[in-house]
Amino acid sequence: MNRYLYDGTADGLLSAIAWILEEEPCPEQVALAERKDTLFEEGFFIGTDATQAEDLLFRLRKHAPDAASTLYSFMLAEKEGMESSLLHYISLVFTHGDKVNGYLTHPAVRDIVAVAKKAGRELHRMKGLLRFEKLRDGAYLAKMEPDHNIIHPLAWHFSRRLRAQHWFLYDVRRRIAARWNQGTLQFGTIEQFTAPALSEDEKKVQALWQAFFKTIAIPDRKNPRLQKSNMPMKYWKYLTEKQEE
């Protein structure tokens, strides 16, 4: 079995896959892994070529839009050690097109789709669970610590929803921030984060939301298990309604 290596970047991964699909008669028999530069590492290194990577994405989007969005979600997961599965998955996409996502009896398809689904699910969840706080200068800030690197699609979602506001998203663990102001969306990293002061009425609005949250539940139908399975506790840290508990 032929074994290939790439440099560990997303572009590197995609260009390596593009190269293998081009050169290998049987891509499904091939393994691909990140180069670790260990002494006995075996494999042929494929250099990164950003235009190759872009070209692959372009062809994928044209050929199989659903699979392209699966790939996109998969990349948000920043998963290591699944390069070979991804290679086999993409190779299947080019032979079967979009219906490949239904080929769940194939191990590579199952693994890639499962990871992509999980990332997609967290993205969907965060669209609801993200909480903004109003700052003294009138801008809004939302902090989060998601498992997947979802700040880009999340910011895009809010750029359409909260168009009229000036806001920031901040991924606390990855130290990445997004900023939306007057129609432009920017991304950057933050080295030192200092918590800005809240606007005067912020605590009042939060208290209203907490009161609503409490009263809307039917008292004798308490179901903490269902609540936690829908809204896992790892997200509670930044949830306004869960701050008092």
Place this chain on the structure above:
Amino acid sequence: MSALLRSFFLHYISLMDILAKLQILSGAARYDASCVSSGSKREGPACGTGNTSSSGICHSWADDGRCISLLKILLSNDCQYDCAYCVNRSSNFVERASFTAREVVDLTLDFYRRNYIEGLFLSSAVMGSPDKTMERMVRVAETLRTEEQFGGYIHLKIIPGSSSELVRKAGLYADRISVNIELPSQASLQRLAPQKHKEAILAPMALIGREIASSLVERKTSRLAPRFAPAGQSTQMIIGASPENDFQILRLSEGLYKKMKLKRVYYSAYMPVSDDNRLPVLAAPPLLREHRLYQADWLLRFYGFSAEEILSDDAPNLDESFDPKSAWALRHPEFFPVEINRADYGTLLRVPGIGVTSAKRIIAARRFSAITPEGMKKIGVVMKRAKYFIICSGRSFEKTDRPAALLRQQLLIGDSSEPVLPTQLVLPGIFS
């Protein structure tokens, strides 16, 4: 209430701050079942896989596990009417409160900007008169849309008896409007909600149906034609406060879907709120019945069943022990076993334990190769119930020809009690 007490009370209300009002008026709305995203209500198999509804993002889950996606409140609970089954009825002594239109607008915006909610779900008791109430509700929606450029979701409840002018206006600003049918028959309505008349409920329903239809037609010729309640019309009825059986209820729902083109019918288990002797004495709200009705409703809307297939005059109530699809399957052994690799979508959907998602997955997977029994697990089909009803390329999972009685036992594992069918009085339906 004496006049003095009443005026003291009213004074107190006007001084009440938003927080206190919010507590009263969201508490009063909590039993309203028609939440657009009732993803946690486990409404039949399709929800079991964690689907959220079309319009929706859940923003939180309350302590009872239900999804919160809208600011669901009453504009007022200060009701002129005296419906026997309702906490807010005028003869009941509860704390009363009313919001101004501006207060609701501000709450909605403050919550929406912080991403607490998808939008507003506004309902109300009859405050003064139907028109006076409806006028204030419409003003909330109008202010949000025109002054505040609010693009979020708005659901307005129509107050029975309000003028068609206001109903029309409501539909122009709201995404969804609904008129509660309240009770499944006119006789029950007359008995328990004497101030509400069948016409006051059905007339706006029909009007809304016509407006939605004509707006769709107009929008085909011009994209600029106004949209009327683009998310459609829904309704709600209370289950267990009146003697109708499940068959009558399902036939009513079927009629509402087919004739009135409703998007959703919500069922709300009656919560005992008074010892009025017109009402049945219930130890607990009939939640299992509500749940079974949602499952049966699901079969009507997505699985191609008719009310007559699910129930009949001889067996007019849903089985307590089995979901309606399993119950149907048990009555129709001749339909099974279903061959997974050949059956069409509609047939797959009739298998207990196979929902919309699983049926689609099976069809997608068998394009590549025949599905083996092991393959069924790999594509994520839950086999617990399905295994008694299917074969894969001629191979069966369980003996599929066991006698009905044994099969019932198998499906009920751990629970050997025979289902008890409650007998209920029969009254004519509201469309009769």
